[in-house]
Amino acid sequence: MSSLGERIKELRQSMGWTQDRLAQEAEISKSFLSEIENNKVSLSGENLLKIANVLNTSLDYLMKGNYVSSEKKPSKPIEIPRELSELAEDLSLSHKATLALLEAHNSLIARRSDKEKTEMTKDNWRDLFEKLKEYLK
Amino acid sequence: MDKLNNSKIIQKIASELGLKRYRDGQNAIREFCIQEVENIKTQFGLIDNLSKLLEVVSSFLRIRFEEVNDDNDIEAISKKYLAQGELKFADLSRELDASTDAVMICLMKDKVWRYSAVIDCRGYKKFRAYFTKWHEVAHILTRSPQTFLFHRTPYFKRDPEEILVDRIAGDLAFYTPLFLPELLARTKTTKRLTFDIIEEIREIVCQGASREATIRGAISRAPFPQLMVIADYGLKKSEEKELSSNQGLLFTEGNGQFLPKLRAVDVIVNKPALNIGLWIHKNMEVPQESIIRKAYEESSPNEIYHNRENLSWWKHSRGGQLNNICVDVEVTKIGRRVYAFISICP
Numbered sequence: 001m002s003s004l005g006e007r008i009k010e011l012r013q014s015m016g017w018t019q020d021r022l023a024q025e026a027e028i029s030k031s032f033l034s035e036i037e038n039n040k041v042s043l044s045g046e047n048l049l050k051i052a053n054v055l056n057t058s059l060d061y062l063m064k065g066n067y068v069s070s071e072k073k074p075s076k077p078i079e080i081p082r083e084l085s086e087l088a089e090d091l092s093l094s095h096k097a098t099l100a101l102l103e104a105h106n107s108l109i110a111r112r113s114d115k116e117k118t119e120m121t122k123d124n125w126r127d128l129f130e131k132l133k134e135y136l137k
Numbered sequence: 138m139d140k141l142n143n144s145k146i147i148q149k150i151a152s153e154l155g156l157k158r159y160r161d162g163q164n165a166i167r168e169f170c171i172q173e174v175e176n177i178k179t180q181f182g183l184i185d186n187l188s189k190l191l192e193v194v195s196s197f198l199r200i201r202f203e204e205v206n207d208d209n210d211i212e213a214i215s216k217k218y219l220a221q222g223e224l225k226f227a228d229l230s231r232e233l234d235a236s237t238d239a240v241m242i243c244l245m246k247d248k249v250w251r252y253s254a255v256i257d258c259r260g261y262k263k264f265r266a267y268f269t270k271w272h273e274v275a276h277i278l279t280r281s282p283q284t285f286l287f288h289r290t291p292y293f294k295r296d297p298e299e300i301l302v303d304r305i306a307g308d309l310a311f312y313t314p315l316f317l318p319e320l321l322a323r324t325k326t327t328k329r330l331t332f333d334i335i336e337e338i339r340e341i342v343c344q345g346a347s348r349e350a351t352i353r354g355a356i357s358r359a360p361f362p363q364l365m366v367i368a369d370y371g372l373k374k375s376e377e378k379e380l381s382s383n384q385g386l387l388f389t390e391g392n393g394q395f396l397p398k399l400r401a402v403d404v405i406v407n408k409p410a411l412n413i414g415l416w417i418h419k420n421m422e423v424p425q426e427s428i429i430r431k432a433y434e435e436s437s438p439n440e441i442y443h444n445r446e447n448l449s450w451w452k453h454s455r456g457g458q459l460n461n462i463c464v465d466v467e468v469t470k471i472g473r474r475v476y477a478f479i480s481i482c483p
Contacts, residue, residue: 044183060196060197067248068244068251114236
């Protein structure tokens with residue numbers, strides 16, 4: 001696994017930034033950044049946060065180097081709701097497209113609202129499909 | 138016992154998090170979340186204010202916040218995520234409707250960020266944004282891998298899970314180790330809260346929080362008796378019920394029997410106040426002689442008035458009065474409502 005310094009360097013280069021640019025954006029000196037990238041100094045939380053913010057990355061990734069795990073793709077049998085199944089049949093949707101619709105819908109994991117949840121109707125699935133169809137090709 | 142502890146979903150969340158105290162699930166989960174934040178804080182190092190705590194905790198949990206300040210932002214956010222293959226964002230404008238404060242979307246393609254929390258900051262909702270962000274953080278803190286297996290999407294603010302998450306957000310938005318020292322330092326001599334003290338605390342430790350949220354956080358943590366009444370014109374509960382029935386509508390036609398009166402439409406109180414009987418019932422009518430009434434009728438917004446009063450001025454509609462306690466009242470008008478700090482006289 002890469003070191004903190006290597007991850008910072010890799011992210012910086014993937015954005016096409018020079019050390020000068022990152023040092024300027026994160027409000028640290030270029031020599032200090034160079035030491036960070038070469039793992040010669042330890043980094044305070046404050047500076048780590050500045051670097052994470054300008055590189056648009058999370059502290060968790062920067063510190064641990066782990067990519068998002070497979071937890072969001074649990075190995076549970078997939079149940080396609082009846083209303084979605086019916087729509088898939090009506091529109092002759094492929095299994096892949098049907099699953100993509102379901103996955104898109106299920107990726108909403110919380111919603112803070114004044115109104116109660118309503119179950120997805122066939123029409124709601126159709127609306128979602130209409131919005132997504134160009135991305136499902 | 139708090140009704141929330143009897144909720145099956147709360148017990149399930151406690152069990153999913155591996156907490157043994159399922160009979161006191163609510164407190165076990167709240168303590169678990171505080172401990173998680175403490176762990177993150179320890180890993181990070183010095184954090185001196187609550188906005189930074191929010192930034193650090195959310196970044197550790199891989200939550201990316203997106204703020205919607207106008208309708209164009211929704212389009213821009215949707216476009217950005219759709220380009221990354223996050224399909225749910227095609228439906229963002231429908232999901233983030235007028236009744237919704239925020240949505241949390243699990244990112245399917247991103248390797249670095251796990252969630253995107255889209256916070257509606259349009260209009261009055263911007264005052265709730267700080268709390269809403271903590272609410273979204275609390276959702277993630279209470280989720281375990283099992284939650285992902287057995288997909289469950291809480292929606293409604295009155296769902297037990299949402300109430301629990303709100304309470305956790307209240308714990309974290311005014312995280313005691315950062316908030317309490319400032320509160321104690323500012324009230325060392327006064328032994329009561331004032332609007333100036335609330336502004337000072339906000340300025341130093343929780344700039345992102347609204348005034349009302351800070352008041353709630355300060356009252357619940359204050360070691361001295363403190364009460365706040367929010368006053369506005371309204372009906373008694375029984376009148377509201379009758380009005381909402383056909384019988385009530387017929388009954389009131391022509392005689393205007395149910396006239397709204399200036400009432401304590403919301404009451405915020407802490408344990409030390411309850412212990413000494415410093416308490417005003419919700420919906421009680423504001424006494425004629427109280428400064429609260431004067432502030433409502435005569436003051437300009439944000440002007441502050443003081444008065445020494447007696448709690449016994451507050452009368453029940455069916456007779457009787459509150460305890461004979463000398464109180465200091467500090468009031469100010471915010472919008473159309475009057476906010477009144479009520480404290481024991483020194």
